[in-house]
Amino acid sequence: MNPRQRRGMVLIIIAVLGAIGVFAGVSSYVSNVNTQVGSKVTVLALKKSRSAFAVIRQSDLKTVEVPKRWVGARSITDPSEVVGHKLAVSVSAGATLTSDLLVAPTDQTQHQRFITIKVDSVTGGANNLRAGDSVDAYAVYSDVEGLPKQVRVLVHDVRVISVSSPQSEQGSSNSKGSGNSPANYIAVTLALTAEDSMAVTYASAFAADLRVVKLPPVSHQDPKKDDPYDATKLGGKAVPEGSK
The missing domain is CATH 3.90.1210.10 (Antifreeze-like/N-acetylneuraminic acid synthase C-terminal domain)
Structure with missing residues (x-):
């Protein structure tokens, strides 16, 4: 093969490779257009x-x-x-x-209020709770003048909406008179009536401690809300308001 033939062969090979490249580019473009306007x-x-x-x-x-x-x-x-x-x-x-x-769907009814309370991550009773559980909520009053030290059932057999993971906060003084806020707490959201939400809000502000107690799947107990367990049964003494 003489030099002229070799040059011709090289040009043919280059032309074939160029044609293959052009075909691949056109195919890719057609495929891209098809995905945009075809389907x-x-x-x-x-x-x-x-x-x-x-x-x-x-x-x-x-x-x-x-x-x-x-x-x-x-x-x-x-x-x-x-x-x-x-x-x-x-x-x-x-x-x-x-x-x-969209706002997340909810099964909240017109007469329900969703209230979130903070309970101690160790003693508050929320570690084993899940959304949908039924609970009682207790309030511990220990430093309210005029009242004996007592534990009251705030709400009975209410539904848990959500439970947060344990969270930490720096202790700060509050109106409970109990020193510092819990350093580690769990936020529990409950579905309450309007009246019960007021009771829980009051307890959140003035009670020394709030606790939730998980109920069994079918609970036949119905504790009376107006029958607190007070410290007089343990030898405690009510402090009249204004006394030191």
Whole structure:
């Protein structure tokens, strides 16, 4: 093979390689365009801007088609998943709806109040609690003038909504007169009536200690709220208000 033939062969090889490269580039481009405009999914979006905590109605919704590659796991396609729910943040018109834009669903009734209390992580009784458990809540009064040192049943057989992991805080003086706040505590959220929520709020401010007691799955006990166990049964003595 003479030099002219060799140069011709090299040019042919270069041309073939170039053609292969062009074919691969075109195929990649076509595939990319196909994923953007070829396969689409219908999702829900808002017709108009809505503010945070606004209730979503059927008339607020519209459907839009977007490329499948742009649809995430939180995108919403079924109106039943959003109608009647509240928005967690303000959402502009045309924005597609996702589950993280909605307020978390709750089974709270109109007459319930969700109250969170802090109990000692060691003695408070919350270590073995789970959401859905039933509990009694006790208040220990030991430094309230005019009252004997006593333990009162604040609420009986109430539902636990959530239990936090143990948390720490720096001790600080409070109105209980018990020195410092617990250094380690667990936050327990309870579902209460409006009246019981007032009692628990008062105890949180003035009781020396709050404790929760887990009840068995079926509880037949019904302790009287007005029958406290006071320190006189152990030799204690009530201190009249104003005395030293």
